Amino acid sequence: MEKHEIKNFIAKRVARELSDGDLVNLGIGLPTLVGNFLPKDVHINLQSENGLIGLGPAPEENDIDPDITNAGGQPVTLLPGGMYFGSAISFGIIRGGHVDVTVLGSLQVDETGSLANWIIPGKMVPGMGGAMDLVTGAKKVIIAMTHTNRGKPKILKRCTLPLTALNQVNMIITEMGVIEVKDDGLHLLEYNPEYTIAEIVAATEATLIINNPKQMELE
Amino acid sequence: MKEIIKIEELKNHVFDGMSIMVGGFMAVGTPEALIDELVKINVKDLTIICNDAGFIDKGVGKLITNGQVKTLIASHIGLNPMSGKLMSEGKMEVQLVPQGTLAEQIRCGGAGLGGFLTPTGLGTIVEEGKQVISLEGKKFILEQALRADLALIDGYKVDKYGNTVYTKTSRNFNPVMATATNKVIVLARKMVDELNPDYVLTPHIFVDYIVEECI
Numbered sequence: 001m002e003k004h005e006i007k008n009f010i011a012k013r014v015a016r017e018l019s020d021g022d023l024v025n026l027g028i029g030l031p032t033l034v035g036n037f038l039p040k041d042v043h044i045n046l047q048s049e050n051g052l053i054g055l056g057p058a059p060e061e062n063d064i065d066p067d068i069t070n071a072g073g074q075p076v077t078l079l080p081g082g083m084y085f086g087s088a089i090s091f092g093i094i095r096g097g098h099v100d101v102t103v104l105g106s107l108q109v110d111e112t113g114s115l116a117n118w119i120i121p122g123k124m125v126p127g128m129g130g131a132m133d134l135v136t137g138a139k140k141v142i143i144a145m146t147h148t149n150r151g152k153p154k155i156l157k158r159c160t161l162p163l164t165a166l167n168q169v170n171m172i173i174t175e176m177g178v179i180e181v182k183d184d185g186l187h188l189l190e191y192n193p194e195y196t197i198a199e200i201v202a203a204t205e206a207t208l209i210i211n212n213p214k215q216m217e218l219e
Numbered sequence: 220m221k222e223i224i225k226i227e228e229l230k231n232h233v234f235d236g237m238s239i240m241v242g243g244f245m246a247v248g249t250p251e252a253l254i255d256e257l258v259k260i261n262v263k264d265l266t267i268i269c270n271d272a273g274f275i276d277k278g279v280g281k282l283i284t285n286g287q288v289k290t291l292i293a294s295h296i297g298l299n300p301m302s303g304k305l306m307s308e309g310k311m312e313v314q315l316v317p318q319g320t321l322a323e324q325i326r327c328g329g330a331g332l333g334g335f336l337t338p339t340g341l342g343t344i345v346e347e348g349k350q351v352i353s354l355e356g357k358k359f360i361l362e363q364a365l366r367a368d369l370a371l372i373d374g375y376k377v378d379k380y381g382n383t384v385y386t387k388t389s390r391n392f393n394p395v396m397a398t399a400t401n402k403v404i405v406l407a408r409k410m411v412d413e414l415n416p417d418y419v420l421t422p423h424i425f426v427d428y429i430v431e432e433c434i
Binding site: 048094 | 296339
């Protein structure tokens with residue numbers, strides 16, 4: 001699969017996990033693309049942790065309002081029915097279990113559903129922002145990421161980087177497949193037929209439990 | 220009636236080594252004119268509490284660039300490379316706090332609470348050095364309340380009493396910070412004769428001074 005196709009492919013598959021009426025928080029980067037691929041009959045409420053529900057598409061350049069941004073600081077719009085709130089309420093919504101699904105990227109995920117995506121000691125220390133609260137509070141945590149980092153596995157037996165949260169991930173969606181995190185480990189539910197099962201296993205450090213996986217379908 | 224002060228009078232309310240909460244999320248909802256004045260006054264050794272480090276030339280980032288910040292308490296510093304540089308050189312202490320924990324620490328600080336129990340950060344380095352408490356079989360980290368000497372707030376419409384409303388996503392940390400400091404200065408984008416009492420977001424009792432923004 002071509003590099004530029006991968007992100008859209010992953011986002012498209014994540015979109016199928018969302019149900020009508022869900023309150024969803026999409027992380028910065030790849031997860032933001034998920035909104036472009038929602039099935040026609042699925043209407044979700046997008047939350048942005050800086051203080052809004054009802055996130056709409058990016059505005060035309062002439063319509064940019066510097067007071068309306070998403071959590072990545074980019075200009076956005078508010079859909080009818082949308083509203084604004086402060087940070088304390090925003091994280092009450094997040095921590096309080098009112099967010100149905102959060103989709104975010106990660107540097108590493110492991111067999112226990114722990115993830116690491118906020119710091120590479122000595123190299124990059126951006127901070128956790130709202131990620132720790134989101135993965136702790138959301139009902140379902142989906143990690144949307146490329147399967148490897150230039151061939152180096154990101155799905156590990158145990159994360160080696162400092163954790164964002166312990167045992168919070170429910171699903172991992174990559175260009176190679178769909179993996180569900182269960183108590184007994186990582187189940188490969190679906191695979192992309194552009195790859196063989198052997199290739200997927202080789203690109204994954206963690207043990208995959210493989211029991212008649214389906215082909216990933218996007219249409 | 221609330222005292223309306225000129226922006227130059229900000230110097231009467233700041234001192235070296237003080238702690239300041241500054242509203243804003245990536246500088247959206249940061250009272251830039253007050254930050255510019257702080258840079259001019261050049262007050263030093265500040266503890267700044269803000270969602271993030273802003274940008275090099277925007278938001279609280281201007282104070283960091285100008286070397287005025289001794290300690291930064293924030294959830295994210297990734298968009299201001301100067302903050303990472305000063306941190307690694309040991310010239311600025313950075314305390315990274317999960318965003319929801321930061322908001323709740325401030326809320327507690329303003330609400331007379333000593334702290335709160337949160338699952339956020341369990342099993343991570345956020346937990347280090349903190350008490351973990353089990354309640355009904357669930358684990359929580361004990362996080363303490365946060366207060367500061369001064370809050371700088373970005374008000375949208377402010378009436379003469381000091382009642383304040385915010386606009387859109389510029390609200391973020393502003394209303395909660397206005398409750399948690401010894402002194403609160405609101406930068407008013409617009410002074411208005413009256414506000415609908417149903418829609419006031421920061422009651423005037425929290426506000427000490429208003430600075431009218433000159434546009």
